[in-house]
Amino acid sequence: MPSSAPDSATPWQPLEPAAVAQLLAAASVRWWLSGGAALDRWLGAPIRERANIDVSVTAGDLAALVASLPAGFSAWAPSGDDDEIVPFAGAPADTDLQPVLIRDDDRGAWVLQVNVEDGAPRAWMYKRDPRMTLPWDRAVLDLDGIPTGAPEVQLVWKALRPRPEDTIDKDAVLPTLSDEAVAFYETALLRIHPHSTWAIHVRSPFAPAKASWNRRKS
Numbered sequence: 001m002p003s004s005a006p007d008s009a010t011p012w013q014p015l016e017p018a019a020v021a022q023l024l025a026a027a028s029v030r031w032w033l034s035g036g037a038a039l040d041r042w043l044g045a046p047i048r049e050r051a052n053i054d055v056s057v058t059a060g061d062l063a064a065l066v067a068s069l070p071a072g073f074s075a076w077a078p079s080g081d082d083d084e085i086v087p088f089a090g091a092p093a094d095t096d097l098q099p100v101l102i103r104d105d106d107r108g109a110w111v112l113q114v115n116v117e118d119g120a121p122r123a124w125m126y127k128r129d130p131r132m133t134l135p136w137d138r139a140v141l142d143l144d145g146i147p148t149g150a151p152e153v154q155l156v157w158k159a160l161r162p163r164p165e166d167t168i169d170k171d172a173v174l175p176t177l178s179d180e181a182v183a184f185y186e187t188a189l190l191r192i193h194p195h196s197t198w199a200i201h202v203r204s205p206f207a208p209a210k211a212s213w214n215r216r217k218s
Contacts, residue, residue, distance in 0.1 A: 005076075006085065010110055011110070012111075014052050015053055015112055020055060023069070024065065027065050028068070030061060031114075032140040033053075034055060034056040034154060034157075037053045038148045038150075041148050048168055052112075054099075055113070056117045057115075058117060058119040059116050059118065062100065062114070066088050072104065074105055075087070075103075076100065076102075077097045080096075096116075098116040099114060100114040118130065123135055126188075129191075151173050155169070156185060156192070159188070189202050
C-alpha cells in the first residue's frame with residue numbers, strides 16, 4: 001500500500017458503474033451515479049471518453065458513505081488551503097468537503113469522485129437554488145439495479161458554464177427525454193440559469209426580440 005499522500009500526479013483509473021455499486025454495497029445511505037456517468041448509463045452506451053466517474057450523496061450522508069468503504073480504499077478531501085487534499089477524517093470541519101476523492105490504495109490511483117448535493121427526506125434539492133426540487137424517485141432512477149441521477153438533472157448541473165464537451169452530452173441526451181423531463185430542464189434554465197448559452201435555444205422561440213444575441217446593432 002502506498003505510504004505517501006496522493007498529489008496532483010496521482011492517476012485516475014475510474015471504476016465502471018457495476019464496480020462502483022460493488023464498492024458502495026455496504027453503504028446504508030442513498031447515493032447515485034451523477035455527471036457524465038449518469039448520462040452514459042441513461043443512454044446505455046458511452047457518449048464520449050471520460051476522465052473520471054462521479055457519484056453524489058447528500059451532505060448528511062457523506063460521512064456514513066465514506067465509513068462504508070472496504071479495506072484498501074481511502075477517502076481524501078480538500079483542506080481549504082489551495083489545492084491540498086488531506087485524509088477525509090482529518091479535514092477541517094469548516095471546509096466544504098467536496099469533492100471527496102476515493103483512492104484504491106493498492107493501485108495508487110483515484111477510482112471515484114463523490115459530490116455533495118442537497119436534499120430532504122422526501123425530495124432532492126438543487127444545491128445552487130433550493131427552489132428547484134424533485135421527488136427522490138424522479139431525481140434518482142433505478143437503472144438495472146444501480147441508482148442513477150436523472151438525465152435532466154445532470155444537464156441542469158452542466159448548464160451553468162457548459163464546455164464544448166458538455167454540449168456534446170446535451171445533444172446526445174436531450175432528444176431521448178420525456179416531455180416532462182424536457183419541461184423540467186427548460187424551466188430550470190429559464191428560472192435559474194437564464195444566462196447559460198444553452199438557454200438561448202429555449203427562450204428564443206417565445207421572445208426572440210429579448211434575446212441579446214438576436215438584436216441587430218444600429
